[in-house]
Amino acid sequence: MSEHEKFAWASLVASAAVWAFFGMRLTDGGQILDVGVRHLVWTYVATVVLMAVTHSVIAAVLAARRRGIAFKDERDNAIEARADRIEGYVVVGAINVLVIHALADAAYADHALPRFDLSSLPTLVFALITTLFAGHIVKQVATIWMYRA
C-alpha cells in the first residue's frame, strides 16, 4: 500500500470521527438543535482544530515510519487531481441541492422535500460544514478506490 493510500485511509477515519463530533454537538436524534452563537463558534473552532491536529498527527506518524517525505510520482499526482475534481463535483452538487431546497421552501410551502430551515444559523452552519466533510470524505474514498482499481 502506498504512503498516499495509507494517508487517505487514515484521513477518511479521522474525518468521519471529527464529523461525528461536529454532528453530536449540533444535533440530537437527527434534529438540528437551536443552539446559541457561542456554542456554534466553539463547535466550529473545535472542529477546525481537530481536523488540523488529526491530519498533522497522521502526516507525522507516516513520515516517522518511512523516515522522510513521501515521494509523489505522476500516478500519485494524477490520482490526487482526479480525487480533487470528484470532491469539487460533490461540493458543487451539495451546494446546488441546498440552493434548490431554499428556493423550493420559498416558492412552494407544501413541497415534499425533507424539511430544514436554512434561515436558521445552526442549520446553515451544519449544512455547509457537512457539505465540506462530504466532499473531503468522498475525495478520500475516491483516492483509495483509484489506488486499488
Next chain:
Amino acid sequence: MTAAGGRGRVTNRIRRLREAAGLTQAELAERVGATRQTIIAVEAEKYAPSLELAFRLARAFRTPFETVFHYEE
C-alpha cells in the same frame, strides 16, 4: 487510472524485460523516478504511463520504445 481508454489499449512487456534484466520492481522504480506501486500498476496494465515515463522505462532497459510498449486498436 486504467490503461484502456477510448478504442485502443496500451500493452507493455515491462515485467518480462525487468525480470530478464534481473531487476526488482523497487530497483526499476528508483531508476525511472517512479514509485514501486506505479511500476506494479504499469506492469499490470492498470495505468498507462505518461510519454516521459514511458521513454524513461524504455531507456532503463536500453531498448527501443516500441519493444517495450505496444498500442492495440
